[in-house]
Amino acid sequence: xxxxxxxxxxxxxxxxxxxxxxxxxxxxxxxxxxxxxxxxxxxxxxxxxxxxxxxxxxxxxxxxxxxxxxxxxxxxxxxxxxxxxxxxxxxxxxxxxxxxxxxxxxxxxxxxxxxxxxxxxxxxxxxxxxxxxxxxxxxxxxxxxxxxxxxxxxxxxxxxxxxxxxxxxxxxxxxxxxxxxxxxxxxxxxxxxxxxxxxxxxxxxxxxxxxxxxxxxxxxxxxxxxxxxxxxxxxxxxxxxxxxxxxxxxxxxxxxxxxxxxxxxxxxxxxxxxxxxx
Numbered sequence: 001x002x003x004x005x006x007x008x009x010x011x012x013x014x015x016x017x018x019x020x021x022x023x024x025x026x027x028x029x030x031x032x033x034x035x036x037x038x039x040x041x042x043x044x045x046x047x048x049x050x051x052x053x054x055x056x057x058x059x060x061x062x063x064x065x066x067x068x069x070x071x072x073x074x075x076x077x078x079x080x081x082x083x084x085x086x087x088x089x090x091x092x093x094x095x096x097x098x099x100x101x102x103x104x105x106x107x108x109x110x111x112x113x114x115x116x117x118x119x120x121x122x123x124x125x126x127x128x129x130x131x132x133x134x135x136x137x138x139x140x141x142x143x144x145x146x147x148x149x150x151x152x153x154x155x156x157x158x159x160x161x162x163x164x165x166x167x168x169x170x171x172x173x174x175x176x177x178x179x180x181x182x183x184x185x186x187x188x189x190x191x192x193x194x195x196x197x198x199x200x201x202x203x204x205x206x207x208x209x210x211x212x213x214x215x216x217x218x219x220x221x222x223x224x225x226x227x228x229x230x231x232x233x234x235x236x237x238x239x240x241x242x243x244x245x246x247x248x249x250x251x252x253x254x255x256x257x258x259x260x261x262x263x264x265x266x267x268x269x270x271x272x273x274x275x276x277x278x
Contacts (some may be wrong), residue, residue: 005199006166007031007046007053010190011222013215016030018149018234019195020179020187024168027107027143028062029053030152030160040111040151046214054156056148059106060119062169064137064272067105072130088131094181094238094257095131098123099270102249110148116261120249142182143239143246149183162186163226166195173229181235184242188225198222267270 007029012019018030033051036044037087043052069077073085089096102159121136149160165187169175180187192198202217211217 005197005203006076006195007201008141008202008218009192009197009199009222010164010166011218012164013046013051013218016159018160018167020163020170021061021167022165022172022175022179023061023167024063026058026145026169027055027193028145028149029055030149030158032158034156038152038155038219039113039150040155041180044109054151054152054158054225056111057109058103058137058141058143058144059109059142059145060103062167064103064105064119064141065134068134068137072133072219082136085131086174087132088174089135089138090177092131094235094243094249096136096139097128098125099128099132099136099163100138100164100246101175101250101251102246103137103140103144104250110248111151112254114257116252116257117250118257118260120251120253133176135174137174138178139182139239139242140177142175142247143243145151145179146243148182151184162188164190166190173227176227176229179234180231182239184231184236184240185218186231189227189229189230191223191226 006021007013007019010019010031011017018028021027021224030052031046031051035043035052036054038054041056044053044055046052060179069082073081087185100122102122104117105119108117121133153159162184163179163185165176165179170189174188176189179185198221202214202221204209205221206214206217
């Protein structure tokens, strides 16, 4: 319920607005008064009486960025380095020089629910450098969000017009722009950083009678966005092409992932047996 509270905290209770938590994991929620289940989301209850959130969840969010900085950038967490990396990545065109990342570093929940799935970087060449890889990871996460959001829109008939981005990743103008371009949605950045705490406060305010309900509390307490980032028409068209390619990768790798998982289990079992005392 914590992330659902974030939805209330940014007033993602109206048709067309969804919350997008760019945190360690990437979790998005679309509010609805209709209960529905599907492969691309998990249905979560809302404290606004008879309503729900259709929630998508990708385990690799800022976790993936931290992994990249640790594994590919020598653990460099210096703010000046990160700023330069982001600037160089922003100067690259959509597609990161031909790299496509499938961000399943922590397996995949929505929409495939496959514990054996793993991350994939396709298209690497010797010409690629850290900014290409960094941008590719941001793009992979954004394309994943575009895919699952589109599945929800198709299956339940809800059109998402805007995301309200929260979490540490929302501070990245580049990431928000890529999400806007890949998803074709307006991305808003709220003033409130602790949206979940604010959402919980809204519930309390409604419970003690300060407001007639959570929607009224959210309207009064959420505040205006401090930044709005819309999709660039050219980039939007290029990412639509890239999304078609992205959708093909996991289905083609599904059996390979299962074979790799089985292989790894057999290796681990053999290793345990070899270490057992005679």
